[in-house]
Amino acid sequence: MISNLQIRAARALLGWSQARLAEEAGVSVITIKRMEASPEAFHARFDIVMKVKAAVERGGVVFLDGTDGFSHGVQLRTP
Secondary structure, eight states, X not given: OOOHHXXXXXXHHHTOOHHHXXXXXXXXXXXXXXXXXXXXXXXXXXXXHHHHHHHHHHHTEEEOOSTTSOXXXXXXOXX
């Protein structure tokens, strides 16, 4: 599962506003705001989390799985 920190970091890497991420993911801006503001283990529907994750991945973000020692990692995919 992804964390609120990863969502914020992914959005920052892409230079997207919360409104842009909401539009790309097909969710409301308030949903993005709540996800980003929630504690580490946020409570959102699985399908909503997957929409947000898929949107930033389409933008070029890769979520790191933690095997490299980072628990909350994201990076931009190399072209």
